[in-house]
Amino acid sequence: MNGLMLHKELLISSLIVHADRHHGDREIVSRRVEGDIHRYTFRDCHRRARQMANALTRLGVKVSDRVGTLAWNGYRHMELYYAISGMGAVMHTINPRLHADQIVYITEHAEDHYVFFDLTFLPLVEAIASRCTTVKAFIAMTDRSHMPQDCGIANLLCYEDLIEGNSADYAWPTFDEETACTLCYTSGTTGNPKGVLYSHRSSLLHTYAAALPDALNSSARDVILPVVPMFHVNAWGLPYIACMVGAKLVFPGPGLDGKSLYDLLESEQVTLSTGVPTIWQGLLTHLEQNGLRLSSMRRTIVGGAACPPVMLRKFQEGYGVDVLHAWGMTELSPIGTVAALKPRHQEMRTEDRYAVQSKQGRAVFGIDMKIVDAEGHELPWDGLTAGDLLVRGPWVVHSYFRNEGGSPLKIDGEAHGWFPTGDVATIDADGFMQITDRSKDVIKSGGEWISSIEIENIASAHPALASATCIAAKHPKWDERPLLLAVKKPEAQVTEAELLAFLEGKIAKWWTPDAVVFIDELPLGATGKVLKNRLRERFQDYLLPSRAESPT
């Protein structure tokens, strides 16, 4: 027997409708590619999204057609979020930092009918346009006066022309909430990129969960600056969350350096921001070098990669900004866990509390997680035992677009129906998960596992280092041994012996890296993550054979 409640489909369009009706005069402020600051309201955004929906309809875009974007965080991108998904088409956000060949691959694989792009990416679009066989036109996200001339793109349209040429008289259609709304490719380090196809239902449920007090904790009194890009897992859902709760949005556009971010944080009185550690390092450096304070920001959510404890401490003690460590994946829409403290954590000594905050956190409601051994048996939540992390829930992928790579969930036994994250983690009695490594990054020494992340987190705290990473290098006796790769701060000096001494007592003795190599910089991927596979390729033989020693 069914309940007797209204069945209302969970649809993306309901978010912008709610924002218009309940928070119509709330601002969206954007640093534009054109260089200036643009500001308007949710009501304006909704009107222009409806105009764009009419424009797309006239361009022949139909339900489930893919429409690509190559764009920064900005109001026009926000309009596309609602225009494309709202009309029932699929917004395909493309990471512009990928190699041109990969972008062509992705666009062809997704069969994008149109691609919108910020002017920053004109050279990129010029280079790939003729190779994107499914794309009927490229649309420059600018006005007539800024349109590129003689650019050699056969079918080029102007964003503002499309808006101005169409009425705002558009009624968002109703359809099944399982309908696809957005598509985002994971930039895997091996194999072809794989597309994750979100549904309206999965996105709405994710938005509810992500806005909760113990997740991103967003209200109508917040001013949110998403540094995490809208081209990567929907900026952690913030363009949706802001509409759900009526928070003011501040979009940084291409200005992701410390100074540009600081200026916006202050001028717009941002209360909440989100980003990956590499971006926050830039902000912290700018603050330190110029002796600046943060007058309004009270919380920052750090994710995308493990947040070094030293950064957590700097934000909290130096700037009065609460740091929430979060963890997610493209395959999780992306939010899986947030390290929101429990009452007993709040009573802890500072050091112990930081140790808890450094974990990836506990599952937001909707996500189930467990850790398993090699046979798929569940492991205890004791904070010590590490195993492969599996998740499931209504915003977790069940297969990739066009079944690329087969279903990741078809594992045997107990793990069937669970998504294998590729992370190795512990979970403590409070349900706080801590990633000890990526499955592929873990260092397997003499049959035991060494956490590369733990070593590099500790090493990164050395005052002379700008950054550090730890990788597995081949070893004749122990199969693999840790190798520490370190980047010094400008002018700073430190020796291998000093670094190893710095680690002493902070990690098990047999975890001590066999060697330290100083390099100029760490290679970063398109989303700011260290490309460890590239480093492994370069340094895999570093400990062979002359440097090989007993690790104990």
Next chain:
Amino acid sequence: MNGLMLHKELLISSLIVHADRHHGDREIVSRRVEGDIHRYTFRDCHRRARQMANALTRLGVKVSDRVGTLAWNGYRHMELYYAISGMGAVMHTINPRLHADQIVYITEHAEDHYVFFDLTFLPLVEAIASRCTTVKAFIAMTDRSHMPQDCGIANLLCYEDLIEGNSADYAWPTFDEETACTLCYTSGTTGNPKGVLYSHRSSLLHTYAAALPDALNSSARDVILPVVPMFHVNAWGLPYIACMVGAKLVFPGPGLDGKSLYDLLESEQVTLSTGVPTIWQGLLTHLEQNGLRLSSMRRTIVGGAACPPVMLRKFQEGYGVDVLHAWGMTELSPIGTVAALKPRHQEMRTEDRYAVQSKQGRAVFGIDMKIVDAEGHELPWDGLTAGDLLVRGPWVVHSYFRNEGGSPLKIDGEAHGWFPTGDVATIDADGFMQITDRSKDVIKSGGEWISSIEIENIASAHPALASATCIAAKHPKWDERPLLLAVKKPEAQVTEAELLAFLEGKIAKWWTPDAVVFIDELPLGATGKVLKNRLRERFQDYLLPSRAESPT
């Protein structure tokens, strides 16, 4: 084309599973009917709920069978919330304050297979047991040593015997999220009670929305005391919310007087509580008479009836407790709106801010609302124009159980598909809804509407009054005119002329009541609301014919 995300049914059982895994040691503290304080954890609750699910299965309870409860807020009631709904049956919470005949009617109408009851209600159950033809057994929510003797209930079972006699080895089943989970009858003032049948889906979506920062704002750091009863619209969803976020729960049992509540609020360090104004008045009186403070409570949600502005001011200025005004209905699961302030409200002068806080508030995401005129045309959100309030959303009823009264949504024209709340309201430009009256309570004087609520709110603030209500009385010239019914505080003195002078300048002159009648007490319904229909019956002719005067 559908998205490629896992479809996970939204089920009540997932809440207690999450609470066990992530907040297993969080406490649930209950004042028992037996007189003592009971405390255990979410993990204990989950174990006993599984034992009860096994017990119910052995008693022959099947999917969608109704199981009734006549119980206070307590841990055993909480176990039933999860045992009954979790196994796929329908938990039917019965309001024990209803007349015995109504309870028999409801039990028969729902076709309850079993009815659980707190010992408080033994006399009630004894009186009705033989008339409840579908009930196979009544189960006393107590242990063997407290079981009633020779009570004349033919089939009487003992709660703790059922728990102890069954294993905790029970796997919650998976089924369609549209399946019914709970049933709650509205205690209408006219006609038979009508059942609202919630689904697992509607309840889960309501839980997400209700826990948001701008709704009940609940986190793992909260200690929640639900004064609103679990027998009435699921205590506003708090038994679900607490599991979703890991908040400690404090159940007051039958102790709803000011002293009993105060003792629990302090001893358990409650941070958040919810209740109707009549209950809060009892607490405030206790605080005032004994010169007490509230050391931990920071927020209270007031709903169920309009909160008098004077109460709002007392909580905030006298006790440092933020008051959130909320509005809902049984037909809305129940939460529709919460008066969570926007940034511009926070900058207002105190008086203006109180005026905003006194409104019922803005819709939580998921609820659409509008006000319409007699022809169903939407009215402007100007804060002045009043109209019939309509709502829709995934936790709004579409028809009553067994189609009692026909579908309330089958209205003609623009209002089709919307639920008519029976309230008359204004909505301002910020989306803050304010109920000016119940459709049936509004005073129609000379073709214009007078808000009975506004008049009684102002009158209630008079220091000599304990309470006041305003009703329509028949009038030979104007059809209806306002009549103010006032209850004096013990020992206090005030005259009709003084009360009318107190209203002067605070309401339009033509709204001034034609007369004031002092009475000993206001008749209250089972949920603490003033029974205005009873007062109207008693006083409808009060202004006829000798007292009739021109209202100018």
